[in-house]
Structure formats: C-alpha cells, structure tokens
Amino acid sequence: MSFPEPFASGSYLPLLGLAATTSVATAVGSWRYRNRTGGGAYVVLTTAVSVWVLADLLGYLSSTLPRAMLAHRLTYLAISVVPVAWVVLALRYVGRSDLVTRRRVGLLCVVPALTLLVSLTNGHHGMLWEVHGLSELSGMTTLSASSGPWFWVHTLYSYALLVVGAGVFVRWSLRGEDVRRPQSAAVLGAVALPWATNVLYVTGVVALPVDATPASFTAACVLLWVGLFRYGFLDVVPVARNRVVEEMREGVVVLNERDRVVDVNPSGRRLIEPDSIVGRPIGEVFAEESVERFGDVVDGGGRIGVERDGRRRHFDVHISPLSTGGGDRVVIFHDVTDEERSRKRLAERTRELERQNERLDRFASVLGHDIRNPLAVARGWTDVIADGDVDDEALSRVERAHDRIETIVDDTLALARSGDDPDPVPVELRSLAREAWANVESDAPFEADVDVVVLVDRALTLRALENLLRNAVEHGGEGVSVRVGGFEAGDDSAGFYVEDDGPGIPEGIREDAFEYGTSGETGGTGLGLAIVRDVAEAHGWGVRFESSDAGGARVVVEGVPLAGSRRTFGSA
Structure with a gap:
C-alpha cells in the first residue's frame, strides 16, 4: 500500500516526523489503559500505528535497497495488525467480549498472517509487489513498485474489518444515550481520517504523489487524545453499562x-442538575456537603439529605470501585425519602406512645398512692360521724379530704393532657393571666x-x-403578693414570668422542681410544675427558675411566638 512516487518537495519528511512523534507518544500513553475494557487491543492498535509510521519514515531515509525493503516489510507487519486490533477493540469496548474468543481472533488473523508470509517470500x-528500484528526491528515498494480486486481497480484507469495527461503534452509539456519541465520534474520526486518505491514494481518485496515510496519523492521534481525556474513552463506560441497567430506578453516575x-x-x-454533566468534575455536579463527605470514598456509602424544589429529599448513596487499583467509581443513588418520612413518623409515634405510657404510669401512681391518704382521712372521719359524733370539725375534715382528692384528680387529668399537640391561636396574655388568677380564688395581691x-x-x-399562680400562693406564705410580667425576646418571640415575694425556692431543689412528684412542705400534689413543663415542651418553649427582685421565686417562660405587633411590656 505504501508505494510512493517521486515527491517534489522535502516538506513531507517533517510532517511524517510529527506523525511519528505523536503516534509513539500515543502508544506509550496507551500503556496505562492496558487493564481497562478494550485496553489491551488499544495498546496493540496504537503500537502498530507507531510502527507503521516509523517504518515508513525509515524507508524514506534509507540509502540502500535492502534497508528500504526491510522498512517496507515492517510497514506491512503493522498494516496487517491494525484492522484486527480495531475490530477486537470495538467489540470489547461495547461490551461484546463474548464474541472475542481465541478461535475467532485466530480466524481474523488468517489473512494478515498470510500477508506477512507473502511479504517475506515476495x-x-x-x-504482493514488484520492485522496480530506488529513486531519491529532496533527501528522500522512494521505492518504486507495482501492486500484485495479493495486495488487493489484503487491502479489501483490511477495509472490511475497518467497516465492521466502525459499524459496531456506530450501532452502539445510536442505541445508547447522548453521552456515548462524543466518545464514538472522536474514535471513529481517528480511524476514518487515515482510512479515507488511504482509500484516495489506493484507488487513485485523487492523484497523491505519496501515500499520505502515515502522515494523517498526527490528526488521528489528536482525536484519540480528545476521546481519552475529554470524553473518557477507555475510562469506565462499557463496564458501567454492563453492570447497571439504564431503566433502573436508582440514579447511577460513573x-x-x-x-x-x-x-x-x-x-x-x-x-442531578444541570442536564449536561458528562465530562464535568464532581465539584460542579454534586452539592458541596456531598463532595466533602464522599469525595475521597472509593468503597462505602451513607445517607444524605438534599434540598430539591423546596423539599427535603433523602438518598442512600453507595460507592464502589470499577477496576482493581484504579480510581474509577460508580455512585448509585437510591431515593429513600418516603422511607425516611415513614421512619420519622414511626419515631414520632413511638415517642408519643412512650409519653402516653409515662402519663398512664403517673396517673396510676397518683391513684394508687397520693389519693390513698386523703381517702383514708375521709373514711376515718366518716366513721366518726357514723358513730353519732357529729361536729363541725369532723365535717370540715371530711370536706377538706374530698377537696384534696378533687385537686389531685384535676391535676392528674391536667398532667395527662398537658402534652397534647397544641392548637395555637392569638391570645392577649394579660387577659389570660387575670382569668387564671380568678380561677385560683386567692385574696393575695396580684398584678398582671x-x-x-x-x-x-x-x-x-x-x-x-x-x-404557676397557685404554686406562688401556696409556697409564698402569709402576705405574699404575685405578679405576672413579660419581656421581649426578639422580633418574633416574647417571654413571660410569674413571680412572688415569698421565701423563694431553695437552690437544692430548683433543678428537680419541674419533675413529677416534687413538692414543698405545703402539701402540694407535686404535679403543678410538671404540668407547666409539659405545656412548655408541647409548645417548644423554654422554662426555668430564678429569684425575683424581692427574693422570692420567679418562673420564666421564653420563646413564646408573637401573634401581632403589640410588644409593649410593663404597662399597668
């Protein structure tokens, strides 16, 4: 195929030298891809091309016929390998390695092997050819020869293999997604350019002074580099496509x-957005939080939350390597938003059931223990009355015992309901405080x-x-005064407090004052402040103890959302 005519200019040698440099560089660079899918065939293909170009260059620089003939035979060695390597590369790359058996590859190599044998015994x-001699022009040695019959057998067979390989790539590209097409276009372009150049020379459609096929490998190598480094040719696409199904519900990124x-x-x-993500680094595709968490993970995963269209979505992420010792990874996203929501609902329901069980335990404890004492008092004085010893003291004792039982029942029911989900409405706090004070029925001084x-x-x-008000009256002692005050806590929230000028709460019991069963020495149920705590927790407020300015007790409630613009505190 490489039968040059005299060339009138020495400019062809620099072009051929550039082609030799780029082809050798491509062959050397291909070695790193030898373990990839189709990598072995790619190494053979690029090595054969570099040998082809170097042998052609050697032929032009030869000064004797034996050297020129040696270069010519080396050229045919490389030319015979290229079409077979191309078909094997195409089949392996698109995932049809099952077709690349030793027997089939051996059959493909029959004609190239015969061509090598014919070239050695020509x-x-x-x-294969008939040599007419050497000629020299502008520093180049050209071999004058004419083609023999086996040359056309070899040429047509090589073209047929090139067509098969190209067809495999085109079919694979058209059946897949757009991401395949840039890869296929780069590789097909790298093969089509020297192929077309050779066809033009061999058929004589264009009168070329020399076979420019080797020189065209400069552009072909550039296209291969584009396919390798820009579109990820020979990276991991075929392996990933064999491992996952495009129709699967999980998102897959390679x-x-x-x-x-x-x-x-x-x-x-x-x-994942944006739409065009192939070829982009992960920092431009995934959220910063995800990159920081999984950027260096080769084999692992976890659960992440992502904001999409104003909604929080949850994904299980699994990362696995695609090649041994390489950095290629496949990332699989499984949408578990519904599962996560169900899990949260179940957790909330579990917590609610635990709260209800806790209330039931409290209720049973009160009924089984706290009510027993006033009930025994009432029964004892009832027996006294039944014996005919009726006086005001006996009736008063029975009445107080019944009042105590009623108070315990009311507080217990209030505690059971204090953790219910609140139904917030706008409420004027001063009016509500006065209504609460009226329900306490105390003659103590009061200020809202x-x-x-x-x-x-x-x-x-x-x-x-x-x-809170009843607690202040009961624990404040004789002559206690009670006050409800308020304060601003921010643009959208406020706080209020209930304070007295009594003896205050001892430091030792402040931390436990809001717990069930904690009571002072005044005979309380130990439920009042626990009710306050549960109401505050149900609303999402904070509640704490501190001392009032007068040295008494002050219970502060904060984080109460405002319902309007009225934020004036301290008015009478």
Whole structure:
C-alpha cells in the first residue's frame, strides 16, 4: 500500500516526523489503559500505528535497497495488525467480549498472517509487489513498485474489518444515550481520517504523489487524545453499562480516576442538575456537603439529605470501585425519602406512645398512692360521724379530704393532657393571666404587668398559668403578693414570668422542681410544675427558675411566638 512516487518537495519528511512523534507518544500513553475494557487491543492498535509510521519514515531515509525493503516489510507487519486490533477493540469496548474468543481472533488473523508470509517470500513470486528500484528526491528515498494480486486481497480484507469495527461503534452509539456519541465520534474520526486518505491514494481518485496515510496519523492521534481525556474513552463506560441497567430506578453516575463524570443513567439525570454533566468534575455536579463527605470514598456509602424544589429529599448513596487499583467509581443513588418520612413518623409515634405510657404510669401512681391518704382521712372521719359524733370539725375534715382528692384528680387529668399537640391561636396574655388568677380564688395581691398578644394554645396556657399562680400562693406564705410580667425576646418571640415575694425556692431543689412528684412542705400534689413543663415542651418553649427582685421565686417562660405587633411590656 505504501508505494510512493517521486515527491517534489522535502516538506513531507517533517510532517511524517510529527506523525511519528505523536503516534509513539500515543502508544506509550496507551500503556496505562492496558487493564481497562478494550485496553489491551488499544495498546496493540496504537503500537502498530507507531510502527507503521516509523517504518515508513525509515524507508524514506534509507540509502540502500535492502534497508528500504526491510522498512517496507515492517510497514506491512503493522498494516496487517491494525484492522484486527480495531475490530477486537470495538467489540470489547461495547461490551461484546463474548464474541472475542481465541478461535475467532485466530480466524481474523488468517489473512494478515498470510500477508506477512507473502511479504517475506515476495521475491520468489511477486504476488504482493514488484520492485522496480530506488529513486531519491529532496533527501528522500522512494521505492518504486507495482501492486500484485495479493495486495488487493489484503487491502479489501483490511477495509472490511475497518467497516465492521466502525459499524459496531456506530450501532452502539445510536442505541445508547447522548453521552456515548462524543466518545464514538472522536474514535471513529481517528480511524476514518487515515482510512479515507488511504482509500484516495489506493484507488487513485485523487492523484497523491505519496501515500499520505502515515502522515494523517498526527490528526488521528489528536482525536484519540480528545476521546481519552475529554470524553473518557477507555475510562469506565462499557463496564458501567454492563453492570447497571439504564431503566433502573436508582440514579447511577460513573466517575473516572480524575473525578470527572463519564456516564450517567436517565434516573441520575433526573436527580442531578444541570442536564449536561458528562465530562464535568464532581465539584460542579454534586452539592458541596456531598463532595466533602464522599469525595475521597472509593468503597462505602451513607445517607444524605438534599434540598430539591423546596423539599427535603433523602438518598442512600453507595460507592464502589470499577477496576482493581484504579480510581474509577460508580455512585448509585437510591431515593429513600418516603422511607425516611415513614421512619420519622414511626419515631414520632413511638415517642408519643412512650409519653402516653409515662402519663398512664403517673396517673396510676397518683391513684394508687397520693389519693390513698386523703381517702383514708375521709373514711376515718366518716366513721366518726357514723358513730353519732357529729361536729363541725369532723365535717370540715371530711370536706377538706374530698377537696384534696378533687385537686389531685384535676391535676392528674391536667398532667395527662398537658402534652397534647397544641392548637395555637392569638391570645392577649394579660387577659389570660387575670382569668387564671380568678380561677385560683386567692385574696393575695396580684398584678398582671404584661401587654402582648401571643400565639398559644389557650386552654393549655391557661392551665399552666393557673398552676404557676397557685404554686406562688401556696409556697409564698402569709402576705405574699404575685405578679405576672413579660419581656421581649426578639422580633418574633416574647417571654413571660410569674413571680412572688415569698421565701423563694431553695437552690437544692430548683433543678428537680419541674419533675413529677416534687413538692414543698405545703402539701402540694407535686404535679403543678410538671404540668407547666409539659405545656412548655408541647409548645417548644423554654422554662426555668430564678429569684425575683424581692427574693422570692420567679418562673420564666421564653420563646413564646408573637401573634401581632403589640410588644409593649410593663404597662399597668
């Protein structure tokens, strides 16, 4: 195929030298891909091309016929290998390695092997070429020869293999997603350019002074580099396509060793934006949080949350390597948003059941223990009355015992309901405080020094205020005065407090004052402040103890959302 005519200019040698440099560089660079899918065939193909170009260059620089003939035979050695390597590369790359058996590859090599045999024995039969001699022009040695019959057998067979390989790539590209087409275009272009050049020379359609096929490998190598480094040819696409199904619901993204996206399935495209992500680094595709967490993970995974269209979505992420010792990874996203929501609902329901069980335990404890004492008192004095010893003291004792039982029952029921989900409505806090004070039925001095409209559950907040006020009266002693005050806590929230000027709460019991069963020495149920705590927790408020300015007790409730713009505190 390489039968040059005299060339009138020495400019062809520099072009051939450039082709030799790029082809050798491509062959050397291909070695790193030898373990990839189709990598072995790619190494053979690029090595054969570099030998072809170097042998052609050697032929032009030869000064004797034996050297020129040696270069010519080396050229045919490389030319015979290229078509077979091309077909094997195409089949392996698109995932049809099952077709690349030793027997089939051996059959493909029959004609190339015969061509090599014919080239070595050509001097006896001239079936491949007939040499007419050497000529020299502008520093180049050209071999004048004419083609023999086996040359056309070899040429047509080589063209047929090139067509088969190209057809495999085209069919694979058209059947897949757009991400395949840039890869296929680069590789097909790298093969089509020297192929077309050779066809033009061999058929004589264009009168070329020399066979420019080797020189065209400069552009072919550039296209191969584009396919390798820009579109990830020979990275991991065929392996990933064999491992996953494009129709699977999980999103699949394939990363090469340089952490660039080389493939993505349709589900992955729906889950990840922007649309065009192939060839981009992971930092431009995934959220910063995900990159920081999984950027260096080769084999592992976890669960992440992503904000999409104003909604929080959850994904299980699994990362696995695609090649031994390489940095190629496949990332699989499984949408578990519904599962996560169900899990949270179940957890909330479990917590609610635990709270209800806790309330039932409290209720049973009160009924089984706290009510027993006043019930025994009432029964004892009832027996006295039944014996005919009726006086005001006996009746008063029975009445007080019944009142005590009623108080315990009311507080227990209030505690059982204090953890219910609140139904917030706008409430004027000063009016609610005065209503709560009226329910306490105390003659102690009282002041509601707060003027703010808050967003609360009215019934629950009223119960909490009643317990705070009753607690202040019961523990404040003789002559105690009670005050409800308020303060601003921010643009959207407020706080209020109930304080007295009594003896205050001892430091030792402040931390436990809101726990069930904690009571002072005044005979309380130990439930009042526990009710306040549960109401505050149900609303999401904070509640704490501190000392008032007068040295008494102050219970502070904070984080109460405002319902309007009235934020004036301290008015009478």
